[in-house]
Amino acid sequence: MSNHKTPPSLAIVVLNYNGLSLLKQYLPTLLQYSDGYKVILVDNASTDGSVAYVQRQFPEVSCIVHNTNYGVAKGYNLALKQIHTTYYLLLNNDVLVTAYWLQDMLSLMQQNKGIALCQPKILSMQNPDYFDYAGAAGGFIDKDGYPFCRGRIFNSIEKDRGQYNDTRTIFWASGACLLVRAQAFHTLGGFDELFFAHFEEIDLCLRAHAMGWKVYYCGTSTVYHCGGATLTYTNPKKTYLNFRNRALMLYKHKHMIGVPKRLFLDFIAMFSIFFMGKTKDAWAICKAQIDFFKMKKNYQAQHHACSLPNVYTKSILVDFFVKRKKLFCELSSNAFTYLVMV
Incomplete structure (x- = not known):
């Protein structure tokens, strides 16, 4: 009897819009460390020759080409309906992956069937010793709906000293590098297409929690994010x-x-x-x-009873701007709890 295990079904899906320079910079490394999994480029009607470049230089990459710029939410939704697999790894085109970046996240998802979404440690490409703005070491939200991260509260970004090398539940996972269980994604109806871009992953995670799914951070997986490559932070x-x-x-x-x-x-x-x-x-x-x-x-407001885990029940605005708490470790750990909604 063979002890060979069939590898899990997974597709790495890269969303692109006029990101030719980014594809030239980051796609070769992604293919080097893709562990043999299929890499698929989803293009939102780029006009800079992105698709032609990929088809010419990397014929092993499949391309799904949209006829207009659908944004992040609808761009992914339309493409993922055409990709039949157990897991999707949704990846920004400005992310540099590292050796073994995928294995620990994937093992975590395989071992816990209740996890719908998972992100790795996301560090800054510009300042590699520091966390990245978009996701850092896992996202949270306060009682007023303001998002923040371990490693990044508003514009205060922490240095990576190994303080978040753990694996734990979080409230939201970053769309910059997001491992998604396909069953959960489609059960939840995918991303909210009216969002176009931004906050679509936080909304998806909120709905996942409401349905009883878990969201995780895996600190033993690491990627680097350029950040603001498509839309700068000051735009x-x-x-x-x-x-x-x-x-x-x-x-x-x-x-x-x-x-x-x-x-x-x-x-x-x-x-x-x-x-x-x-x-x-x-x-x-x-x-x-x-x-x-x-x-x-x-929209019709949702009124079904549920409980959301890992909600910061204090005001992050007050803590940051009034009490001057700039580090995640300075926040009250007892304030992270379930928010019961009826």
């Missing part, structure tokens, strides 16, 4: 999408925070940014509120 469009999509996510789950309180907090942010001289970002927040009220009719 007002990013500000707009973050504020609009956070508002939509919280509206769908009204038991987290009501519209009046969220509006109050967002307008404080808008006026603060305005008086800092960032008028385009302030207008982006204002426009996000206008479009939220236009779009909320597409």
Whole structure:
């Protein structure tokens, strides 16, 4: 009798939009460390020759080409319906993978069938000793719906000293490098396509928790993220999408925070940014509120009873800006608990 184990069915799916320079930089390393798993490029109607380059230089990479830029959410949803596998590894085109980056995450998912999503340790490409803004060592959310990470609270980013080399449950996993159980993804209905981009993975993780799935961080897997390659962190469009999509996510789950309180907090942010001289970002927040009220009719607020784990039941705004707590370890560990929603 053979002891050979059939490797799990997995596809590495890279979403791309006019990322030719990024593909040239990061795709060769991905193929080197892909462990023989299929790599699929999903292209959102790029005009920079991305698809032709990949087809010419890397014929082993399959390409799914959309006829328009569907964004992250719909771009992935349409493609993943065509990919039949047990696991998807969703990867930004600006991520540098490392040797053995995939094995520990995949083993974790195989050993625990209740895990829907998992992310690795994500470090900064520009500052490799520091965590990356997008995901760091696993994401959390406070009682008012503000996301933050182990290793990154707002714009305060920690140095990687091995303090997050553990494996543990988290609230949300980063879409920059996201291992997803296909069954869970499709059961949950995939990403919310109205989001286009930003917050779509946090929304997916929230819905996964509500359905009883788990979300994990695997600190023994490491990748490096360039960050802001498609949309820079200072781009007002990013500000707009973050504020609009956070508002939509919280509206769908009204038991987290009501519209009046969220509006109050967002307008404080808008006026603060305005008086800092960032008028385009302030207008982006204002426009996000206008479009939220236009779009909320597409949703019916969810009122089913459930409990969300790993919610920070204090205000991260107060802790960071008033109490000056800049490190994750400075937050009260007892405040991370279940938020019961009825």
